Amino acid sequence: MWYLLGSNNNIMGKIPSFICELHSLNTLDLSENNFNGSIPPCLGNLNSTLSDLNLRQNNLSGGLPEEIFESLRSLDVGHNQLVGKLPRSLDHFSTLEVLNVEGNRINDTFPFWLGSLQKLQVLVLRSNAFHGPIHQASFPQLRIIDISHNHFDGTLPSEYFSKWIAMSSLGTDEDQSSEKYMGGGFGYYSMVLMNKGVELELVRILKIYTAIDFSGNKFEGEIPKSIGLMKELHVLNLSNNAFTGRIPSSLGNLTALESLDVSQNKLSGEIPQELGNLSFLAYMNFSHNQLAGLVPGGNQFRTQPCSSFEDNLELSGSSLEEDCRDIHTPASHQQYETPESEEEDKEVISWIAASIGFVPGISFGFTIGYILVSYKPKWFMNPLGRNNRRRRSTPTH
Template sequence: MWYVNLSNNTFISFQTSKKKQGLSSVRKPLLRYLLGSNNNFTGKIPSFICELRSLETLDLSENNFKGSIPYCLGNLKSNLSHLNLRQNNLGGSLPKHIFESLRSLDVGHNQLVGKLPRSLNRFSTLEVLNVESNKINDTFPFWLGSLRKLRVLVLRSNAFHGPIHQASFPQLRIIDISHNHFDGTLPSNYFSKWTAMSSLGPEEDHSSEKYMGDGSSYYYDSMVLMNKGVEMELVRILKILTAIDFSGNKFEGEIPKSIGLLKELRVLNLANNAFTGRIPSSMGNLTVLESLDVSRNKLSGEIPQDLGELSFLAYMNFSHNQLAGLVPGGTQFRTQRCSSFEDNMGLFGPSFDEVCRDIHTAPASHQQYETSESEEEDEEEVISWIAAAIGFVPGIVSGLTFGYILVSHKPEWFMNPFGRNNRKGRSTTTH
C-alpha cells in the first residue's frame, strides 16, 4: 500500500480500537501519500507518522491538531516533498530541519510565531511557501531570492514589518504579502528582476500541464487569492497565474514604473497603502492584466489613457484617491461600477458620466436651489424640506443585509480534486 486517502470524513483519530488497530499500529515502509484533510482529528500530530520514511506527501490540513509541528518529522526530510498542515491550531515556530526535499510547504491559518527559518534558503527544491494567517513577526525575506525554483510566496496576514528590500525572484509568479506592516518606498526599478512575470518564454506551454509531476496527480497545491474583488481558491493553476498583492500595508512614495515590465501579470492589488504621485503610464504595457486595485491610496493626476486599451481588464478599482482628469474610454471602463471611481473629486469624461450618471443628477438639482434668489422662493424651499422630512421618517425603518462572497466563479480548473469545499461524508479510499 503506497497511497491512503482519508480526506473529507469525520475521523477523530488514526486509531480505531485496542483489538483492531488503525493505521498508527502498522508500519508502512512503502507508503508515499497520506491524505487526511478535512476531518475532526484533534490533539497532537501522531508520532507514528515520523516512521513513514518513504512518505512524499503529507496532507493533514483542515483539522484541529494542536501543539507544535513535531520535531521528528525531520526523519522524513530525505523524501518528503509536499507538507500541508493548513487550517489547524498548531503553535510554536517553524522547525529548521524538515525542508531539505520540500517542493511545497503550507502552514497557513495556524498560530505559528517567531521568524521564518533562515535555513529555508538552502533548500533549492522549494517551489511553494505559504505561511498566511499566523503570528510570524519578521522582516521581508529577501534572502528567499536565492531559491531559483520558488514560484509562490504567501506571507499574508502576519506581523511582517519594515521595508521590502529589492530582491531577484527569477521564477516567482505569485506573491501575496498583504495585511502586514511593511512600509517604506519602492525604488522605480523594484520589479526589474522578476523575470518569470515578464515572460513565460516561448518554450513553455502550461495549457495542459499539471502543477506537480512524477505521478502525484493525487495532490495539488492550492491557495486563496483576492482576485477581482473577491477571495478565490486557486487549485492546479499555480504555474499559469501571475499575481502581486501588496495591499493592506504602509507603502509610501510612487508606484514603481518597472511594474510595466511584468507583461504576464494578471492580478495586481496595491490597495490600502499610502502610495502617492501618478499611476504609472507603464501599466498600459500589462496587456493580459485582468484585475487592478489601487484604491485607498493618495494617488493624484489622471488615470493613464493607455489602460483603456487593456481588453482583459475586467475589474478595476481607483476609489478613495485624489485622481482627476479624463477617465479612459473603452468597453472595460464603461462596464465598471461607479464605486470603482468614488471619492475622486476631479474625474470626468464620457466613461465616467456613463457609469456614474446618478451622481451627476444630484448636483444639478441641488444647483437649482442655490440659484434661487427671492425670499419667497427660499421660504417655499424650507417648507418643502420640512414636509419631505415629515413624510420620510416613517419610511426609513428598513434593514440591510450584508453578504460575504467567498467565491464568485469557480470553473472546473479551479476545483480541488478532493472536494475540500464539500464538508465531510466521503468514504475512505485506500490503494
C-alpha cells in the same frame, strides 16, 4: 512512494508520532483538521523523501522548525497560530516551489533572502505581522506573491520589479511542458487569492497564472514604473496603502492584465489613457484617491460600476457624468440606511476555482468553476442553506 492524505476529517489532538517513522513518505496532507500543539521535530526524519507538506487550517502553535525538510517542493502551514520568524534554513532548500504561511502570527521582516531559491514560484505571507521595508530581490521564477495585510512600509524603487523574470515572459522550455498545473499527482498546490474584488480559492494553480498582491500595508511613494515589465501579469492589487504620485503609464504594457486594484491610496493625476487598450482588463478599482481628468474611453472602462471611480473629486468623462452622478461625494457624507440583512451580505465572498486558465480572446481570461460558500445575497437563494465550512479569521493588525 507513499502518500498520507488525511485532510478535512475533523481530527483533534497532536500530530501522531508514528508519521515520523514513515521513511518513504512523499506527500503528507493533514490540512483542515483540529490538530493542535507544535509541529513535531521528529518530522525531520523524513528529510530525504518528503516533498509536499500541507498542514493548513489547523490549530498548530509554536514556530516553524529550523530543520524542516531538505527535499520539500511545497510547504503550506497557512491559517494556524504559528509565531516567531521564518527559519533562515529555508534558503538552503533548492527544491522549494511553494511557501505559504498566510493567516498566522509570524513576526519577521521581508524574506528577501528567499531570492536565492531558483525554483520558488509562489510566496504567500498574507495576514501575519511582517513589517519594515521590502528590499529588492531577484526572484527569477516567482509567479505569485501575496504579502497583503501585514505592516510592510517604505517606498519601492522605480526598478523594483526589473528582475522578476518569470512574470515578464513565460516562454521557457519548462513552461511548454505537458503539465499545466503546478505540482503533480497528489502533490498539487492550492491557495486563496483576491481576484476581481473577491476571494478565490485556487484548487489547482496553472503554471501560467501570475499575480501580485501588496494590498493592506503602509507603502508610500510612487508605484514603480518597472511594473510595466510584468507583461504576463494577470492580477495586480496595490490597494489600501499610501502610494502617491501618478499611476504609471507603463501599466498599459500589461496586455494580459485582468484585474487591477489601486483603490484607497493617495494617487493623483489622470488615469493613464493607455489602460483603455487593455482588452482583458475585466475588473478595475480606482476609488478613494485624488485622481483627476478624463476617464479612458475603452470598452472595459464603460462596463465598470460607479463604485470603481468614487471619491475622486476631479474625475470626469461622459459615462461618469451620465451614470455616476454621486461618485464624487465621499462615503462619509452620503446619507443612507443599511438594513441589518444588508450588513450580513458584507461577508467575504469565497469562490472555489476548480479550473483557472488564461484564454486569449475572451475578456475575462479565466475559465472558472465556482461555488458560493459563505455569501447569500438576495438574488441567490440556496435551498441547502449556508455552507458551514470552518474558516479562520484574519489576524487583527
